[in-house]
Amino acid sequence: xxxxxxxxxxxxxxxxxxxxxxxxxxxxxxxxxxxxxxxxxxxxxxxxxxxxxxxxxxxxxxxxxxxxxxxxxxxxxxxxxxxxxxxxxxxxxxxxxxxxxxxxxxxxxxxxxxxxxxxxxxxxxxxxxxxxxxxxxxxxxxxxxxxxxxxxxxxxxxxxxxxxxxxxxxxxxxxxxxxxxxxxxxxxxxxxxxxxxxxxxxxxxxxxxxxxxxxxxxxxxxxxxxxxxxxxxxxxxxxxxxxxxxxxxxxxxxxxxxxxxxxxxxxxxxxxxxxxxxxxxxxxxxxxxxxxxxxxxxxxxxxxxxxxxxxxxxxxxxxxxxxxxxxxxxxxxxxxxxxxxxxxxxxxxxxxxxxxxxxxxxxxxxxxxxxxxxxxxxxxxxxxxxxxxxxxxxxxxxxxxxxxxxxxxxxxxxxxxxxxxxxxxxxxxxxx
Amino acid sequence: xxxxxxxxxxxxxxxxxxxxxxxxxxxxxxxxxxxxxxxxxxxxxxxxxxxxxxxxxxxxxxxxxxxxxxxxxxxxxxxxxxxxxxxxxxxxxxxxxxxxxxxxxxxxxxxxxxxxxxxxxxxxxxxxxxxxxxxxxxxxxxxxxxxxxxxxxxxxxxxxxxxxxxxxxxxxxxxxxxxxxxxxxxxxxxxxxxxxxxxxxxxxxxxxxxxxxxxxxxxxxxxxxxxxxxxxxxxxxxxxxxxxxxxxxxxxxxxxxxxxxxxxxxxxxxxxxxxxxxxxxxxxxxxxxxxxxxxxxxxxxxxxxxxxxxxxxxxxxxxxxxxxxxxxxxxxxxxxxxxxxxxxxxxxxxxxxxxxxxxxxxxxxxxxxxxxxxxxxxxxxxxxxxxxxxxxxxxxxxxxxxxxxxxxxxxxxxxxxxxxxxxxxxxxxxxx
Numbered sequence: 001x002x003x004x005x006x007x008x009x010x011x012x013x014x015x016x017x018x019x020x021x022x023x024x025x026x027x028x029x030x031x032x033x034x035x036x037x038x039x040x041x042x043x044x045x046x047x048x049x050x051x052x053x054x055x056x057x058x059x060x061x062x063x064x065x066x067x068x069x070x071x072x073x074x075x076x077x078x079x080x081x082x083x084x085x086x087x088x089x090x091x092x093x094x095x096x097x098x099x100x101x102x103x104x105x106x107x108x109x110x111x112x113x114x115x116x117x118x119x120x121x122x123x124x125x126x127x128x129x130x131x132x133x134x135x136x137x138x139x140x141x142x143x144x145x146x147x148x149x150x151x152x153x154x155x156x157x158x159x160x161x162x163x164x165x166x167x168x169x170x171x172x173x174x175x176x177x178x179x180x181x182x183x184x185x186x187x188x189x190x191x192x193x194x195x196x197x198x199x200x201x202x203x204x205x206x207x208x209x210x211x212x213x214x215x216x217x218x219x220x221x222x223x224x225x226x227x228x229x230x231x232x233x234x235x236x237x238x239x240x241x242x243x244x245x246x247x248x249x250x251x252x253x254x255x256x257x258x259x260x261x262x263x264x265x266x267x268x269x270x271x272x273x274x275x276x277x278x279x280x281x282x283x284x285x286x287x288x289x290x291x292x293x294x295x296x297x298x299x300x301x302x303x304x305x306x307x308x309x310x311x312x313x314x315x316x317x318x319x320x321x322x323x324x325x326x327x328x329x330x331x332x333x334x335x336x337x338x339x340x341x342x343x344x345x346x347x348x349x350x351x352x353x354x355x356x357x358x359x360x361x362x363x364x365x366x367x368x369x370x371x372x373x374x375x376x377x378x379x380x381x382x383x384x385x386x387x388x389x390x391x392x393x394x395x396x397x398x399x400x401x402x403x404x405x406x407x408x409x410x411x412x413x414x415x416x417x418x419x420x421x422x423x424x425x426x427x428x429x430x431x432x
Numbered sequence: 433x434x435x436x437x438x439x440x441x442x443x444x445x446x447x448x449x450x451x452x453x454x455x456x457x458x459x460x461x462x463x464x465x466x467x468x469x470x471x472x473x474x475x476x477x478x479x480x481x482x483x484x485x486x487x488x489x490x491x492x493x494x495x496x497x498x499x500x501x502x503x504x505x506x507x508x509x510x511x512x513x514x515x516x517x518x519x520x521x522x523x524x525x526x527x528x529x530x531x532x533x534x535x536x537x538x539x540x541x542x543x544x545x546x547x548x549x550x551x552x553x554x555x556x557x558x559x560x561x562x563x564x565x566x567x568x569x570x571x572x573x574x575x576x577x578x579x580x581x582x583x584x585x586x587x588x589x590x591x592x593x594x595x596x597x598x599x600x601x602x603x604x605x606x607x608x609x610x611x612x613x614x615x616x617x618x619x620x621x622x623x624x625x626x627x628x629x630x631x632x633x634x635x636x637x638x639x640x641x642x643x644x645x646x647x648x649x650x651x652x653x654x655x656x657x658x659x660x661x662x663x664x665x666x667x668x669x670x671x672x673x674x675x676x677x678x679x680x681x682x683x684x685x686x687x688x689x690x691x692x693x694x695x696x697x698x699x700x701x702x703x704x705x706x707x708x709x710x711x712x713x714x715x716x717x718x719x720x721x722x723x724x725x726x727x728x729x730x731x732x733x734x735x736x737x738x739x740x741x742x743x744x745x746x747x748x749x750x751x752x753x754x755x756x757x758x759x760x761x762x763x764x765x766x767x768x769x770x771x772x773x774x775x776x777x778x779x780x781x782x783x784x785x786x787x788x789x790x791x792x793x794x795x796x797x798x799x800x801x802x803x804x805x806x807x808x809x810x811x812x813x814x815x816x817x818x819x820x821x822x823x824x825x826x827x828x829x830x831x832x833x834x835x836x837x838x839x840x841x842x843x844x845x846x847x848x849x850x851x852x853x854x855x856x857x858x859x860x861x862x863x864x
Contacts, residue, residue: 041474114630282721288729307744309742310740
């Protein structure tokens, strides 16, 4: 199994000013073509540390992917380090990359600066991987050591880096003969990790030795269960992983699992609505627009989502969603009654088949004895009736808003399923 | 200068299923107390790799922070590796940690499982750092090597890890005598990195050798400029960094810079509104709720934000925001006129001082010859008049929505400044 190392360069990572999302992206992609990431390492913009670290890595690994340190500005010294490391005799001007640099600046209606022109200069020891989306070219160096190894250098801007990955994969696939790695992930929501682990204990114990089960908790997505088979025949291991994934699903039932691989609650809700020709609207208080934002992040959401209201103040709940003033006076804004009237108001105003409503206390202030910070009421108005639930979380403001939104989307997912079972509904898709 | 290494453990990182946000958080915190992070490394859930990697790290660094691999489930083997590495003679039961485990389960109204009880078992070679927010305790081991070094083991769940950091910092500060690191960051928006770099070129060349300037581009936040001084007298270097930050600001002017350190466009807009007693509302089409979500992510936003409408369909633009049908027929939904009517509609409906409106094409579909994907019209209705602007971006759907929202918030920031200069406005804060 070919193993790779990812090395991200930049002080901004070491002082925590940015999160290194590139490594996850690269790992995901390389994994899918059968390259196992052994180590991810982040170092600073120090010339000597870069050279010595990379020297070590190209001895240890057949594939080394370097990102960052290629920008036009003074804090970027990676290119110099790579030239030394790979014994370049000088720099050459990449006409192809310069063409893209010019295009970008023409589009932005500004002249190409000297700094950007210099970005087309590369060590003569590399082959250029042209960067159509940005100014810094990708580079690949083949290192002469005990065994063949390739060092790739990619820009640190995620969007540009991602656009170079396909070329990187192409080069790797042609240079090495790769074994397979098969993963299958089942997404669950609404059950604590330990409870899930005990529930699956016996099943996990009986898994074949070469199949690995991993638990990946995430406040927005829930707990994803990942089944992995490393090496072995690709076709066969893919089949086997699929098989065990099926077993897992039937154990969990639709109550607990909602999707596969990179599905999210919003992508699943969106898919269910689209497949059945339904539209949804949203009335949000404590989630402040996050639920609408999640649903509309899915391409083609205009088919399933037509509008939403963020009714942050009580006044707006009454004026824009027709919540009764007495309801708020008698039960408070964070109540079953208010949530239901919000959902019914949105469903009517936007003339949608379903409507989600949230009202709760995200914190840090606003909590009371019987309604502490982290309390939320969720309502979903469906074609046949309105459903509601209460939940309580124990996080800070940011985390509570995330959990509130995911809880609401998961509740919506279940209600849509429930309502779909009613004939009144299923007939509808044929009428559209 | 004491240097530390962060080691995050988990296959999920190496296959790109999760992004390692813990390291950024830890780096930020340790940096603030004068610990320099030299390296961040991520490895998989393999017993031997964990032991050998940590063995190497405790020789190289005086502080090693390990996160991950402490969950209740089978894929977690870090604790065993740490016991071997630190020559534990066995495990002991942490009564204090168990108390917190019990509390958590009582609150969730479920019994403590065996798996969770086991989490209170720790190697007898460590001191426990109790985890009040989760089930896995933090641990600190002092390693007997050539020089004193400490190894910390923290849970991988970000929320739990963050809650243990203060204790970690306390222990580090008491065990080592720390020098200072001073950073000051200036947040800019709306200027390309290379243009900014050329603009600041001479100023940067004249910076003292021990002061470092770094460029941190981010699609949502803009380009942050970070000035750093490592070591030296803390009081003095803090003063010097502040001084140069002041110079930088006056060079950039309020047109380009909007905040400092961890300010965001939404936190700055929110602050400006709160300080002056104004309220804002939002009418979003292409940004789908993201702008409302960003503003309401700031604690206390209910003072400055009362509501928003996500008018995704043209029908809703007309019915909920009173956009004229002719406007959409004559100019299209993505037009200056529509954006302005949306903003004015929201301002009226929510009776706010300002209102932001966005209408554009996020993609992947919906683009035309003269209005390609990435086109947006932004309008801000202010007390004295309505302002609007067009912008064009070249990203995918996700990136366009991010850029659209930040562009709108930055435009709003400038309009609020402009309107504040009019007396009619400034008087208002006294009337409240």
